[in-house]
Amino acid sequence: MDLWNKLRSLDAYPKVNEDFYSRTLSGGLITIASSLAILLLFLSEIRLYLYSATDSKLTVDTSRGERLHINFDVTFPALPCSLVAVDTMDVSGEQHYDIRHDIIKKRIDNLGNVIESRKDGVGAPKIERPLQKHGGRLDHNEVYCGSCYGSEESDDQCCNSCEEVRDAYRKKGWALTNIEEIDQCKREGFVQRLKDEQGEGCNIHGFVNVNKVAGNFHFAPGKSLDQSFNFLQDLLNFQQENYNISHKINKLSFGVEFPGVVNPLDGVEWIQEHTNGLTGMYQYFVKVVPTIYTDIRGRKINSNQFSVTEHFREAIGYPRPPPGVYFFYEFSPIKVDFTEENTSLLHFLTNICAIVGGIFTVAGIIDSFVYHGHRAIKKKMEIGKLG
Numbered sequence: 001m002d003l004w005n006k007l008r009s010l011d012a013y014p015k016v017n018e019d020f021y022s023r024t025l026s027g028g029l030i031t032i033a034s035s036l037a038i039l040l041l042f043l044s045e046i047r048l049y050l051y052s053a054t055d056s057k058l059t060v061d062t063s064r065g066e067r068l069h070i071n072f073d074v075t076f077p078a079l080p081c082s083l084v085a086v087d088t089m090d091v092s093g094e095q096h097y098d099i100r101h102d103i104i105k106k107r108i109d110n111l112g113n114v115i116e117s118r119k120d121g122v123g124a125p126k127i128e129r130p131l132q133k134h135g136g137r138l139d140h141n142e143v144y145c146g147s148c149y150g151s152e153e154s155d156d157q158c159c160n161s162c163e164e165v166r167d168a169y170r171k172k173g174w175a176l177t178n179i180e181e182i183d184q185c186k187r188e189g190f191v192q193r194l195k196d197e198q199g200e201g202c203n204i205h206g207f208v209n210v211n212k213v214a215g216n217f218h219f220a221p222g223k224s225l226d227q228s229f230n231f232l233q234d235l236l237n238f239q240q241e242n243y244n245i246s247h248k249i250n251k252l253s254f255g256v257e258f259p260g261v262v263n264p265l266d267g268v269e270w271i272q273e274h275t276n277g278l279t280g281m282y283q284y285f286v287k288v289v290p291t292i293y294t295d296i297r298g299r300k301i302n303s304n305q306f307s308v309t310e311h312f313r314e315a316i317g318y319p320r321p322p323p324g325v326y327f328f329y330e331f332s333p334i335k336v337d338f339t340e341e342n343t344s345l346l347h348f349l350t351n352i353c354a355i356v357g358g359i360f361t362v363a364g365i366i367d368s369f370v371y372h373g374h375r376a377i378k379k380k381m382e383i384g385k386l387g
Helices: 002-009 025-050 162-172 183-188 190-196 227-236 345-386
Strands: 053-060 067-076 084-090 103-108 114-119 201-211 215-221 247-254 268-270 280-294 300-314 324-331 334-341
Touching (some): 025 345, 067 215, 084 201, 201 215, 201 247, 247 280, 247 324
Parallel strands (some): 280 334
Antiparallel strands (some): 053 334, 067 201, 084 215, 103 114, 215 324, 247 268, 280 300
């Protein structure tokens, strides 16, 4: 019996007989307000508990020897597809000119409607009995091997398309002035295609795979009409000062996209002014920040974020800058790690208890202040009447 009495003396929550309760209107209003506040904060904690939060930290990037996918989707409303070439180069000395694999070009009219979509570098169309390297026509039992017209580097080299003939001549440093006599170019209609695309625009999308070192990639008009095609530039009036490099970057990203990433160049458009009639080099200077995103399941996404500044350099002075749209990129030595995390159950319960207890206590203090204040005012008013 004494044990029960001792336990009863430890009760921190003494009970009051209901006969001594005094319920007030102000207490009822405060109870409703505090209950709504508890409900709202409880729902907020539920949302935070169910949905993950992202924590970030900075570390030094120690990766080496990696490669990077640069994904792009760029529209040139005033440059035909046959004139636009994609090139890459970096400080390690790796260079790629007029890249054609993994790139799709869409011919568009002046209203932006797609005329034709083709994957670059797929080779020449199949023509009945094309000219063989040995001088005869292709028979049904033969494998096609086109002539390189004296520019072969080995006896077994074949040039099966106009582009391969041009590359072979380019490597030799020869000028290809007899293009209408080249069987591959004649049956592909190379010159006619250039004429047909005059006045059109081009949308280019795809990706390039580069070393993870500082470098640049660019869209250069007229690269397909290089030194061996000077006569075509005169014939078709494709002069460098006539190039309009107005462009719209629909999409540009360095690596795989991850939740919450913001690519600052998406949707950026630049229109070349015709006040002085000069083209030039439009330059984007990109600072790439390596990023690792780890989702709630522990899966890691290795990607990149970037910041950018831009500058237009007119083709004046000497030497004149080559016209085109250039992206110069370099990598930050600092890497950002994003990690998705859920609130622990213990933390969630602690916050719920703090919300309920805190609001209950504050509401009690407010109610006590209102109640005693009202009583004091009422008592003074009664004393004043008696006096």
